Amino acid sequence: MTTQAIGHALPHLAIPVTFGVKTKHPAAINAHTKVLQGAGFAAGLVRAQPTGAWTSAEYLWVPTEDWLGQPITGRTEAEAAPKLLDLWLRRFGPATETDIAWWFGWTAGLTRKTLTAIDVTVADVDEGPAYVASGDAAPPDDPGPWVRLLPGLDATTMGWKKRDWYVDPAMVPRFFDRNGNAGPTVWADGQIVGGWIQRPDGKISIELARELSSTHQLLLDEVIDQLQLVLGDAVVRPRFPAPVQKDLFDRA
Numbered sequence: 111m112t113t114q115a116i117g118h119a120l121p122h123l124a125i126p127v128t129f130g131v132k133t134k135h136p137a138a139i140n141a142h143t144k145v146l147q148g149a150g151f152a153a154g155l156v157r158a159q160p161t162g163a164w165t166s167a168e169y170l171w172v173p174t175e176d177w178l179g180q181p182i183t184g185r186t187e188a189e190a191a192p193k194l195l196d197l198w199l200r201r202f203g204p205a206t207e208t209d210i211a212w213w214f215g216w217t218a219g220l221t222r223k224t225l226t227a228i229d230v231t232v233a234d235v236d237e238g239p240a241y242v243a244s245g246d247a248a249p250p251d252d253p254g255p256w257v258r259l260l261p262g263l264d265a266t267t268m269g270w271k272k273r274d275w276y277v278d279p280a281m282v283p284r285f286f287d288r289n290g291n292a293g294p295t296v297w298a299d300g301q302i303v304g305g306w307i308q309r310p311d312g313k314i315s316i317e318l319a320r321e322l323s324s325t326h327q328l329l330l331d332e333v334i335d336q337l338q339l340v341l342g343d344a345v346v347r348p349r350f351p352a353p354v355q356k357d358l359f360d361r362a
Contacts, residue, residue, distance in 0.1 A: 111170065111171055112161060112168055112169070112170060112171070113142070113143055113146060113168070113169075113171065114168070116142055116146065116171065117140060117142045117143075120142055123140075123141050123142035123145055124140050124141070124142050125140065125141050126138040126139065126140055126141070127139060127140070127141045127144070129144075135288075135289075146171055149171075153174055153181070153182040153184070154173070154174060155171045155172065155173060155174060156171070156172055156173075156174050156177050156178070157169045157170075157171060157172075158170045158171070158172040158177055163344065164344070165344050165345070165346050167349070187220075188227075191214075191216075191220065191223075191224045191227070192224055192227040192228045194214070195210065195214075195224050195225070195228060196228045196243055198210075198213065198214075199228075199230065199241060199242060199243040199246070200243045200246055201265075201269075202269045202270065203233075203240070203241060203242035203243055203246060204233040204235055204240035204241060204242045205240055205241060205269075205270060206235070206237050206238055206239065206240045206241075206272065207221050207222065207225070207239075207241075208237070208271050208272060209240075209269075209270045209271050209272065210224075210225075210241075212271035213269070213270075213271070225241060228243070228244075229243070229244035230242065230243060230244060231243075231244060231246075231247045233247065235275075236274075236275065237272050237275075255298075255299060255323075255325050255326055255329060256297075256298070256299060256329065257296070257297065257298050257322075257326055257329040257330045257332075257333055258296075258297045258333060259294065259295075259296060259297075259306055259314075259333050259334070259337055260294065260295050260297060261294050261346075261348070262291070262292060262293045262294045262348035262349060262350055262351070262352075262355075263291060263292055263349070263350065264292065264295070266297075267292040267295050267302065268291075268292055276300060276301045276302060277301065277302040278302075278319070281302065281319050283353065284305070284319070284352065284353055284354050285302060285304075285305045285319075285352050285353075285354055286352050287350050287351070287352050287353070289350070291350035291352070292350075292352065293305055293307075293348050293350065293351050293352030293354060293355045294306050294307060294348055294355065296316060296318065296330070298322060298326050298329075298330075299326075302319075303318055303319055303320055303322065304316055304317050304318035304319050304320075304354075305317050305352060305354035305355060305358070306358070307348065307351070307354075307355045307358045307359055308341070308345050308346060308347075309358075309359070310345065310359075312338075312341065312342075312343060312344070312345050313338075314334050314337060314338060315358045315359075315361070316330070316334070316358075317354050317357070317358055
């Protein structure tokens with residue numbers, strides 16, 4: 111069933127509840143949507159396929175055991191945290207304690223305790239001591255010039271709390287919304303250099319924060335063409351558009 115259908119079936123739960131009352135941006139959300147979210151965290155339900163096209167934001171909720179063929183068995187925090195952190199560091203290391211605690215929502219104490227439970231190497235970065243997984247300390251090979259278009263909330267964009275080393279702080283209000291959610295971004299050689307969106311006709315529109323070299327501009331043109339081929343006639347709107355996306359869409 112969809113969220114809407116569940117709300118109709120359980121009208122006593124489909125009532126608005128205000129969240130963030132003491133914040134600048136309180137929001138009224140129907141209670142049953144939070145109940146479904148809680149059931150997902152408890153592994154009772156999973157969000158399955160979209161109801162329409164693959165771009166649809168409406169999904170079916172399915173009992174976990176029906177979808178996977180078996181229930182998800184839980185692990186204790188002591189069992190799960192070291193495994194999660196080791197996997198994460200192999201994708202996002204080096205990372206500071208601040209980055210780790212922010213990503214996982216852990217306390218400083220749990221972060222330090224988990225770091226001592228796995229094999230890590232300490233690296234020095236501008237923000238202070240950082241950690242990489244065992245055997246992952248060697249610098250990668252130079253990939254040469256590169257450009258990518260990443261979607262909103264991409265894990266590469268969101269992977270660290272302190273982001274000055276890959277996005278100019280002056281650019282943040284343009285490419286992140288007021289809650290810190292990243293819209294679709296343009297990357298060049300490991301740094302955010304702009305934002306992008308699809309126009310209503312499906313064409314990709316770009317705004318760059320700085321001028322690219324001729325090589326990088328050619329690479330940008332290539333990745334735009336590649337993404338247009340992948341998307342075809344589909345138009346994908348970002349769930350959390352940043353100011354740049356709103357402006358690019360209004361200009362379309």
